[in-house]
Amino acid sequence: MNVRYHVELTQYERNELLALVSGGKHPARKLKRAQILLAADAGVGDEDIATSVGVGGSTVYRTKRRFVEGNLDLALSEEPRPGAERKLTGKEEALLVATACSSPPAGRARWTLELLADALVKLTAHESLSRETVRRRLAENDLKPWRKDMWCIPQVDADYVARMEDVLDLYAEASDPQRPVVCFDESPIQLIGEVRRPIPAKPGQIERYDCEYRRNGTANLFVFLDVNRPWRKVKVTERRAAEDFAACMRDLTDVHYPKAERIRVVLDNLSTHSAGALYQTFPADEARRVLRRLEFHYVPKHASWLNMVEIEIGVLARQCLDRRIESYMRLVAETAAWEKRAMPNAPASIGCSRPKRLAPKSGAPIRNLRLLQTHAKESKPL
Numbered sequence: 001m002n003v004r005y006h007v008e009l010t011q012y013e014r015n016e017l018l019a020l021v022s023g024g025k026h027p028a029r030k031l032k033r034a035q036i037l038l039a040a041d042a043g044v045g046d047e048d049i050a051t052s053v054g055v056g057g058s059t060v061y062r063t064k065r066r067f068v069e070g071n072l073d074l075a076l077s078e079e080p081r082p083g084a085e086r087k088l089t090g091k092e093e094a095l096l097v098a099t100a101c102s103s104p105p106a107g108r109a110r111w112t113l114e115l116l117a118d119a120l121v122k123l124t125a126h127e128s129l130s131r132e133t134v135r136r137r138l139a140e141n142d143l144k145p146w147r148k149d150m151w152c153i154p155q156v157d158a159d160y161v162a163r164m165e166d167v168l169d170l171y172a173e174a175s176d177p178q179r180p181v182v183c184f185d186e187s188p189i190q191l192i193g194e195v196r197r198p199i200p201a202k203p204g205q206i207e208r209y210d211c212e213y214r215r216n217g218t219a220n221l222f223v224f225l226d227v228n229r230p231w232r233k234v235k236v237t238e239r240r241a242a243e244d245f246a247a248c249m250r251d252l253t254d255v256h257y258p259k260a261e262r263i264r265v266v267l268d269n270l271s272t273h274s275a276g277a278l279y280q281t282f283p284a285d286e287a288r289r290v291l292r293r294l295e296f297h298y299v300p301k302h303a304s305w306l307n308m309v310e311i312e313i314g315v316l317a318r319q320c321l322d323r324r325i326e327s328y329m330r331l332v333a334e335t336a337a338w339e340k341r342a343m344p345n346a347p348a349s350i351g352c353s354r355p356k357r358l359a360p361k362s363g364a365p366i367r368n369l370r371l372l373q374t375h376a377k378e379s380k381p382l
Helices: 011-022 028-041 046-053 057-069 072-076 090-100 113-123 131-140 158-172 242-256 276-281 284-291 309-321 328-342 364-375
Strands: 181-194 213-226 232-237 263-267 294-298
Touching: 011 028, 011 072, 028 046, 028 057, 028 072, 046 057, 057 072, 090 113, 090 131, 113 131, 158 263, 158 294, 181 242, 181 309, 181 328, 213 242, 213 309, 213 328, 232 242, 232 309, 232 328, 242 263, 242 276, 242 284, 242 294, 276 284, 309 328
Parallel strands: 181 263, 263 294
Antiparallel strands: 181 213, 213 232
């Protein structure tokens, strides 16, 4: 091959190429082209360059030609590669996307690549269409029609906003020992026992347990969380009927907060979470006595994530309940142990001393939270 192109680098170009080959993460082809240009600038012959860099003579020739006829960036970059034209036009690709977002054909639960290819053949002039063509076009549009998620989709209306504002205003208030804010919710749990004794862990082997298990019924966890102090309570019951809810509310007024004037309770819209549950359980005068010290604040429907105790239940599930618990008595013992470790120095009732909490100087943080909840995702996965 006759040498027609002579590479003469400026000092700036030379420094740029030296920095390129000396460090950093770059494509291998780009590094080889930089080495070719540096060697050519030093006066090394084409054959020696090809041997030392590990490329063919035509690669050396093309790199030098692109530098001389163009510039450094052109020499280091890839030339346009010939290839087949896209199978689908812009309109056909839009038709594919629209089809993938529509309901699948009768008798099929979801779209597949083969179904989409067949549908597009019927809708266009193409005689055939490969599943790979469909897959690539769907990937470019970030579509996976064979997948779907289940979500709680709220209806953000005036009632939704009113309840949200009410709960957020409670969270923004300064701590008041006479008017505590308590978040309340429940969570069911299965009691599951072992059929065979698990094999303990040892060096080089994790703990092993049998895939077969024994169902021992269910239980329910009522969880309380004080918004303004490090106090939470887990009460284990056999069910979650209206009578159990009423008993929890009486415990709240008589046992946990006996000196509070009024207890503001944040809770969801479960049918048993009502004042009627207390009248159903207790005599009218007793129900009225308890309710005089309670004030219910309901989160919006499909917005239980506004209840702070949801976070506490998630922590409880990860730290304590993520295992097989076979009996009601063990569940009571384990949740009590978790509760004790979670707040070793917390006061047991409202009458005990507790750390003070400074009131917020302005409403800016809570307003920012409202803005986030309004404009960000307004739904929660089940």
